[in-house]
Amino acid sequence: MYRWVVVFLLLMLVGLQYRLWFGEANLREILALKEAISEQQQANEKLLERNRQLEAEVQDLKQGLAALEERARSEMGMIREDETFIQLIEPRQ
Structure with a gap:
């Protein structure tokens, strides 16, 4: 009787390990998704900063002629009419 319980528990352990490593939503897939989420969050932060800059530029353009x-x-x-235009070009390296 004891032997069957041990065999059953080992089979359950193997089955659960299989699902963990190779089944649906396995560890590799979860880690890849976490990395993709992190990359997307970084891209979103860059875009939010760009949007903030564009919004500030729009406000400047709406408020005054200096901008x-x-x-x-x-x-x-x-x-x-009374100015001279001089353009400085930096040398390529």
């Missing part, structure tokens, strides 16, 4: 003028000068190379 609009700065953007026109830096991105479009616009200059006033």
